[in-house]
Amino acid sequence: MPTLTLYDAVGAALTEEMRRDSSVIAFGEGIATKRHELVDEFGGLRIRNTPLAEGIIAGTAVGAAATGLRPVVDLLFAPFLCYAMDELVNSAGKLRYLSGGQFSFPLVTLAMTGAGWGVGAQHNHNVEAWFVHSPGLKVVMPSTPADAKALLKSAIRDDNPVLFFLDIGLLYQPGEVPADEQTLPLGRATVLREGHDVTLVSYGKTVQHCQQAAETLADHGIAAEVIDLRSLKPLDEAAILTSVGKTGRLVVVHEANRLCGIGAEIAALVAEQAFASLKAPIIRLGGPDAPVAASYPLEQASVPQASAIAAAAARLCAAQPA
Known part of the structure; x- marks a missing residue:
């Protein structure tokens, strides 16, 4: 390939x-x-x-x-x-x-x-x-x-x-990348890693951060499911709701401003349609409500990192990793 x-x-x-x-x-x-x-x-x-x-x-x-x-x-x-x-x-x-x-x-x-x-x-x-x-x-x-x-x-x-x-x-x-001319339908998310304790939903670069967090969580006995949305509209609501129905816990992660972001819509979706499945509050991790710095270290500091994602998921599961 x-x-x-x-x-x-x-x-x-x-x-x-x-x-x-x-x-x-x-x-x-x-x-x-x-x-x-x-x-x-x-x-x-x-x-x-x-x-x-x-x-x-x-x-x-x-x-x-x-x-x-x-x-x-x-x-x-x-x-x-x-x-x-x-x-x-x-x-x-x-x-x-x-x-x-x-x-x-x-x-x-x-x-x-x-x-x-x-x-x-x-x-x-x-x-x-x-x-x-x-x-x-x-x-x-x-x-x-x-x-x-x-x-x-x-x-x-x-x-x-x-x-x-x-x-x-x-x-x-x-x-x-497959050599043949494959297409993917818009509006279909993909489950990159299956788990039963907590769902991590993301898109863009923070998908990789979620995967890294899932590896850290696995070392502490927490099985995280990682979903890459790929399309934000249409949104694959079924994939999100199915996963949360299984895990009962949700962390939504994106680089964009947390305020009124995609994570807020996903949190509302789950609260409205899967509230009975939740075992803990939904957590949203996103960028700050501030212009992004030109400084590379400060720029990176505005992006949710794997350590923060793992810590948030562990709090939901009441098992903070070392």
Whole structure:
């Protein structure tokens, strides 16, 4: 099985989908420069750089999608999505509904997010919850190269607009990727590790932190189940509820601001639909309600680490690991 980085897996997905479907195009901030192999194969009409004008890029993608194309746009860093909110939220997310289904808007927006490069608060801000709250949009954030490739292929084929977040800290981590053209349905989580004492739910880079925490907990006799959401909208509610029904304890972990984050929605879901299964209060671990520092050590300090996750889970199980 080939080994690719998450960045290369995204390129592989674009290549396969552009070969499969001539309506797939890609443009954005530096995409033709970064992915020159796509320009070599598909030409400058289907792969092109744009000015640093996020609203215009997103608006062009909405128009292209309405006319039958399947655009993939690269807006670089997630905070730059602020400049494209009207186009993505008010147009792409709503026009299919407003047209009574006469038009579809199959577009994918790529944006890098999260800690790892020390790029400072104006380039590092996890805003995925904004778009989960926006009707008509789908939101994906993979944690492995294999999932990135398979989910991007599905996102490109989807007839709805998809926000596809790439975790900066995972971008150049290698992983095995199937050589065949596999896809994964949006909205399906995966259980990475089975357990019966506590459920750890996460996405992005903190999935790895949960796996590390689960190993620590296992050394102290606590069997943690680890779920990687992969898609934030649609959310795999069944996977979460099934796991909590088994373990009775839940820790939700994400790098984004804890306040009104994805973890709050998951906690509410479990409280409403699985309260009788709970043996302990739900714990949410997330980033602080503060801009992210450019200092690498301070940046990393804002991300829930494996030690904190293990300690929280152990408290729920009343067995603090040493």
